[in-house]
């Protein structure tokens with residue numbers, strides 16, 4: 001994909017999702033894509049390798065949750081894989097401190113290399129397994145905790161609150177649609193409340209997604 005098409009698709013995608021990013025985000029996402037595809041040729045980081053799909057399913061899907069994350073001083077992305085959604089969110093919100101955690105060393109090595117190549121300050125890649133004990137795992141708590149394609153919702157709501165600072169919130173990026181009643185029931189099981197929930201469609205494929213935000217009661 002050439003530069004002009006990348007910028008066009010990014011702009012159209014953001015418009016469709018109702019989010020805005022600064023002008024420098026496009027070129028930096030292009031650099032991130034180049035790094036991802038270069039690494040992926042040697043180590044298996046992601047099954048999504050077609051540039052159009054990387055743009056939609058990794059970059060735009062990550063940026064889709066900007067409304068849920070904007071304003072946070074710190075973000076913790078558990079099970080970040082090749083850096084999604086944490087890296088695109090960091091590019092869009094440069095003053096936010098972002099920690100990305102994964103159990104697979106090569107994925108964390110990629111996150112660190114990509115952050116260095118993009119000159120990103122305030123990004124930490126952490127090779128660790130999140131099992132609910134942040135202190136012993138060496139994982140810092142954050143104002144906002146996020147994960148995509150990491151756990152099903154009940155398991156995520158069981159694990160996540162241990163990693164949230166007082167007054168913070170848990171963001172769940174959901175592939176499978178949940179009703180308001182289902183979300184409220186899952187939240188109540190963990191003494192959480194639903195702060196917000198909304199569905200959206202990826203701009204080009206039309207794939208359905210949902211994002212829900214939870215806080216401690």
Ligand SMILES: C[S@@+](CC[C@H](N)C(=O)[O-])C[C@H]1O[C@@H](n2cnc3c(N)ncnc32)[C@H](O)[C@@H]1O
Pocket residue numbers: 078079080081082083084085101102103104107128129130131147148149150
């Ligand atoms: C399906 S991938 C999703 C990656 C990324 N969030 C995305 O949406 O592209 C799930 C990731 O979680 C990591 N993972 C699984 N269990 C974990 C744990 N307990 N702590 C940290 N990472 C974990 C895996 O290594 C894998 O990279």
